[in-house]
Amino acid sequence: MTVGVRSGAGTGFGDVAGVAGKIRSAVESVIEGKSEAVNLALTVMLAEGHLLIEDVPGVGKTMLAKTLARAVDGTVRRIQFTPDLLPSDITGVSVFQQDRRVFEFVPGPIFATVVVGDEINRASPKTQSALLECMEERQVTVDGVTHPLERPFMVIATQNPVEMEGTYALPEAQRDRFTARISMGYPSYTAELDMLDAHGAASPLDYLQPVATVEEVRGLVETVRRVHTAPAIKQYAVDLVTATREHPDLRLGASPRATLQLVRAARARAALDGREYVLPDDLQALAGPVLAHRLLPTAEARVERRKPEQIVAEIVARLPLRG
Template sequence: MNGRNVSDSRDEGAGREFAAAFQRVVDNVELVVRGKTEVVRQALTCLLAGGHLLVEDVPGLGKTSLARCLAASVEATCHRIQFTPDLLPSDVTGVTVYHQGSGEFRFHQGPVFAHVVVADEVNRASPKTQSALLEVMEEGRVTVDGVTHPVPRPFLVVATQNPVDMDGTYPLPEAQLDRFLMRLRVGYPSRAAEMAILRDRRGGLRVEDLQPVLGTDDILAMTAQTASVHVAETIHEYVVDLVAATRELPGLRLGASPRGSIALLRAAQVRAAATGRRFVTPEDVKALAEPTLAHRLLLAPDAELRGYTAERAVAEVLESVPVPRTLAGV
C-alpha cells in the first residue's frame, strides 16, 4: 500500500469516527427533545462550527431544553440568563468589586462565563443589554473596566427569541443578528412526537438525567477536524456567488455580509464531516443556506408589506445561482 492509500485510509477512518461521534450526540439529545432530528443536527453543527445559535419560535416548544440537552451531552458547563427589560449589561458579563479586607478590586464573573450560555428570550431586554453579548460572541472574551477576561472553550451562545410581534419584545439589532451563525425555528412537534413527550412526563428522561457521550475536549478536537475538510475552489465560488446574489435582490435593502459567507462555508464543512466525507459538496451548501443566511437579510419595506420573506429570498438565490458541476481536487 503506497503512502497516498495509507493517508486516504486514515482519512476515511477519521471521517467514520467523526460521523459516529456526531450521531451519538444527536441520539442523546433526542432522548429528551423528541421529533426534531434536523433541528438537533443543525444545533450541533453550529457548536462544531464555532458559531452561535438563535432559536426563534413561540414559547413552550423546547428551545431552552435543546440548549441544555446539548450541553449535558458534551459535559459542558451551562448557564441560563433570563433576559428581562430591567436586566443590566453587568448582570450578563460580570462586575468588578472592591474588597475592603484585601484593599483590591476583583472581577466577579457573570453567567456568560460558561461553555454554553442560554440567553433566554433575548429580545425582551433593552438594546443596551443585548449589546453586552456583542464582544463575547465575536471574540470569546469580555472586557470590564479595561481588563479582558476570556470565556471557556468551546463557547456557544444559544439565544432564544419570541416572534417580534409579541408583547414586550425589542428587535435585535442587525449587528447582533449577523453574529449568529444560524437561526432555527423549532416548530410544533408531530402528533407522534407530542404523544412521546406526554409519556415522558410520566417518568421518562429529563435534561438532568442525560449522561454525557462526549467531553469538551472531544468537541474542540472535532472542531479542529472540520476545519481540514476539503473545499474545492468551485465551492468557494459558489458560496461567494450565493451571498453576492442576496445583495442584488430588489426585495431586500441589505444582503448578507462576508461574515455570512464564512458562516455558510464553516457550517457546510461540519455537515460534510458529519456524513463521513472529507470534502464539501454543493448539497451541503444548499442545505444550510437558509439557516445561515436568512436572518442576515433586511427586507425592503414595500416587499415586507407584500408578504415577501427572507426565506423566500434565499430560495430565489438558490434557484438563480448555477450549481458547480465539478469539485476540483477531490
C-alpha cells in the same frame, strides 16, 4: 463542478460522525420529532458558531439548548433575559475587596461552555449588545481588562416572535453574530402524544448522562477545520451571498461574516456525514438557516409578505454552479 479532495485528510473524520451520532441520540431522547433542529444545532457547535432559536413559547427551545449542553458535559449557564437585565449581569463586574484594597473581577454567567440565553429579545438592545464581543472574539473586556473565554464556547439564544408583547427586535449586528437561526415549530401529533408519556411524570433531561467530553468536542472542531473546501465551492458560497446583496426585494444583504460562517457550517455538515470535503448540497441546505435571519426585506416586499427564507430559496434555485 469538480470537487477535489486532499490526500491524507481523512484522519479523525470517522470520529466526528461517531461522537456526533452519540450526542444526537442523547438529545433526541429528550427532544422528540425534531431531528432537523438537532442536526443543525450540532452543525453550529462544530462550526464554532452560535445558534438562534426563534418560535412561540412552549415548543422546546430552551429544552433543546439545555439538552445539548448537558450531552457534551460542559459547563452550562442560563441567562433569563428581562427588561431590567444589565450588561454587567452577563459579563461580570469588578468588585472592590476592602480587606486587600484591590478590585477583583467576578465572572458573569457568560463564562461557560454553553450559554443559554432565554428569551434574548426581552432585554433592551443595550443589554443584548453585551454579547457582541463575547460571541465574535471569545473574550470579555471589563474596566479595560480583557478576559478570554474558554473554548469551546457557544451561545444558544431563544427568541420569541417580535409581535409578542414585551419584546425588542435584535439589532442587525447582534443577528449577524448568530451562525444560524432555526424555528422549532409545533411537534407532530404522534410526537406530542409520545411527549405526554415521556414527560408526564418527570423530565427526561433529569436522567440524561453526558455522552461526550469538552476535550472530545475540541477535537471534533479541529477535525472540522480540516475539511477540504474546493475553490469552486468557495466561489459558489460568495455567489450565494452576493446574490442577496443585489436582490431587488432586499434592502440589506448578507455580510462577509455570513460567507465565512456559511462555509464553516458546510464543513461541519460534511464532517457529520463522514465526508472530508464540502459539496454544493451542503451550501444549499444551509443557505436558509445561515443567511435568512441576516436579511432585511424592502418595504414593498414586506407588504407582499415576502419572507427572507423564500428569497433565499429562490436564489438557491436559480443560481447556477460554476465550473
